[in-house]
Amino acid sequence: MNHAIISCLHANLPAAEAVLNDIDRQGIDTITCLGDLVGYGPQPNEVVELIRKRDIPTCQGCWDEDIIDGLNACECSYPSQLAERRGHLAHQWTDDQLTDENKSFLASLPTSLRRDRLLFVHGSPNSQHEYLLPDMDAFAALERVETAGADILFCGHTHQPYVRELRDGSIRVRLQNADHDCDQGEELTLPMRKIVNAGSVGEPRHGSTNATYVIHNDATDEVEIKEVPYDVGRTCQAIVEAGLPKVFAWRLSHGFEFAEQAEDASHVCER
Amino acid sequence: MIERWALVSGLRGDLETYDLIQRDLKKTRGVTALFVLGDLVGPERNCDALLDRLKNPHRGDLKPDCIYGWWEEQLLAERGFRGERKADALRLSQGEDAVNVLLNTVNPSNLNWLASLQFGFIELDCALIHGSSSDVGDNLTSETSPLILLDRLTRLNVNRLFTARSTKQFHLELTGGGINSQVKDLNGKREQQQEVPKRSVIGIGAGLNYTLYDVGSDKTHFLTAGSQTKTKGMGFA
Ligand SMILES: [Zn+2]
Numbered sequence: 001m002n003h004a005i006i007s008c009l010h011a012n013l014p015a016a017e018a019v020l021n022d023i024d025r026q027g028i029d030t031i032t033c034l035g036d037l038v039g040y041g042p043q044p045n046e047v048v049e050l051i052r053k054r055d056i057p058t059c060q061g062c063w064d065e066d067i068i069d070g071l072n073a074c075e076c077s078y079p080s081q082l083a084e085r086r087g088h089l090a091h092q093w094t095d096d097q098l099t100d101e102n103k104s105f106l107a108s109l110p111t112s113l114r115r116d117r118l119l120f121v122h123g124s125p126n127s128q129h130e131y132l133l134p135d136m137d138a139f140a141a142l143e144r145v146e147t148a149g150a151d152i153l154f155c156g157h158t159h160q161p162y163v164r165e166l167r168d169g170s171i172r173v174r175l176q177n178a179d180h181d182c183d184q185g186e187e188l189t190l191p192m193r194k195i196v197n198a199g200s201v202g203e204p205r206h207g208s209t210n211a212t213y214v215i216h217n218d219a220t221d222e223v224e225i226k227e228v229p230y231d232v233g234r235t236c237q238a239i240v241e242a243g244l245p246k247v248f249a250w251r252l253s254h255g256f257e258f259a260e261q262a263e264d265a266s267h268v269c270e271r
Numbered sequence: 272m273i274e275r276w277a278l279v280s281g282l283r284g285d286l287e288t289y290d291l292i293q294r295d296l297k298k299t300r301g302v303t304a305l306f307v308l309g310d311l312v313g314p315e316r317n318c319d320a321l322l323d324r325l326k327n328p329h330r331g332d333l334k335p336d337c338i339y340g341w342w343e344e345q346l347l348a349e350r351g352f353r354g355e356r357k358a359d360a361l362r363l364s365q366g367e368d369a370v371n372v373l374l375n376t377v378n379p380s381n382l383n384w385l386a387s388l389q390f391g392f393i394e395l396d397c398a399l400i401h402g403s404s405s406d407v408g409d410n411l412t413s414e415t416s417p418l419i420l421l422d423r424l425t426r427l428n429v430n431r432l433f434t435a436r437s438t439k440q441f442h443l444e445l446t447g448g449g450i451n452s453q454v455k456d457l458n459g460k461r462e463q464q465q466e467v468p469k470r471s472v473i474g475i476g477a478g479l480n481y482t483l484y485d486v487g488s489d490k491t492h493f494l495t496a497g498s499q500t501k502t503k504g505m506g507f508a
Pocket residue numbers: 008010036061157158159200
């Protein structure tokens with residue numbers, strides 16, 4: 001059976017509607033959302049209400065968490081002070097706009113969802129703020145999936161869709177001990193695992209303006225990355241009209257590929 | 272200079288043990304540094320005398336460099352040094368009484384000094400941490416999945432991780448292996464191969480059990496303070 005995974009809608013209603021239409025057209029009725037319903041974009045209430053109305057199982061994203069808990073992430077989440085100021089501005093604006101009801105909905109979201117051997121999270125199983133980038137250390141990537149007890153890990157947060165297969169792994173170890181000399185090593189064979197990043201519906205950063213999401217077939221484990229064009233101009237205009245930083249509109253209209261994120265993407269904020 | 276480190280943890284207020292270790296070290300050739308990897312305090316006894324000695328070493332003591340451990344974390348959290356977090360881990364595992372006992376083992380005048388201690392040291396290509404980069408309570412042993420050990424090393428980008436939380440003494444080397452990965456994105460597919468880097472995780476022990484590490488030759492020696500049996504060949508005078 002095919003099911004769809006969407007992430008990072010970021011208060012972009014035209015993009016969210018276009019993607020849901022695309023999914024509906026294919027007759028797929030199981031959809032999972034990996035969070036970041038709000039932030040950056042101009043229609044936070046509309047997007048939250050759309051997800052609520054459609055009753056789509058959703059994990060809490062980093063923006064959803066920050067709106068509820070206050071800005072918990074340390075400056076490390078931002079590549080520069082300017083980006084941080086813009087982020088704070090968007091946070092404040094979103095906080096002012098969101099209705100109490102929609103805020104409590106965001107607060108009620110779980111940090112992960114599990115269906116059998118499939119695990120759904122926003123950033124990583126460790127944190128909504130951790131980036132699992134496509135080229136991160138392969139062992140560290142496998143550790144995230146394995147420690148979480150999943151075969152396939154679905155995540156978002158990087159805004160760049162990808163499918164990563166980790167296989168034929170092994171680690172040899174040897175115990176060096178003063179007490180008893182055991183010189184023979186041991187070899188651990190690592191299981192095959194997959195990480196699927198759903199990209200971003202409402203704030204794509206993969207080099208094109210199209211919204212992205214993924215379809216997974218749970219019988220064959222095939223994953224397809226889907227691109228959906230939508231009316232970018234409408235969202236950009238709404239961003240400017242809302243008084244949000246114009247750079248957000250610029251980024252949308254370019255599909256900004258140089259993701260604005262901290263230099264050390266593996267850093268996990270501990271605050 | 273040839274470096275030889277002494278690594279100690281889990282003193283938990285036991286000045287007598289610390290004194291025995293200092294005496295051992297005085298008899299050991301070439302020790303250039305003493306690292307105390309946390310759990311200076313603990314619930315068993317009043318810890319102020321040990322803390323005073325660590326802060327103000329006796330003449331002839333090897334000067335200790337200390338970091339905080341799991342017990343300090345519990346104490347400091349409960350005393351309001353960790354934002355909204357409290358001694359939740361201790362409360363959960365041992366109950367309210369245990370928290371109160373811990374609070375009474377350290378004079379409040381020592382709290383600021385404890386709060387000034389760092390989470391860990393990076394020396395050369397070695398990380399010295401009570402638990403791991405993931406958490407001060409991370410309980411790494413030689414039985415821990417090598418995948419997790421490798422992850423903890425990778426997070427710090429070091430070749431050696433010295434850990435104390437498990438109280439065990441071990442020196443586990445990652446000697447080989449690899450992994451293949453294939454990434455598919457909108458630009459196509461690419462394959463990557465990665466080798467297991469030569470790295471190791473070293474458990475330094477606790478209390479009387481401490482570790483000497485010869486940095487140049489990457490050799491560990493697991494010792495017990497006050498015992499003469501294991502000290503052969505260690506350059507004791
Ligand atoms: Zn996002």
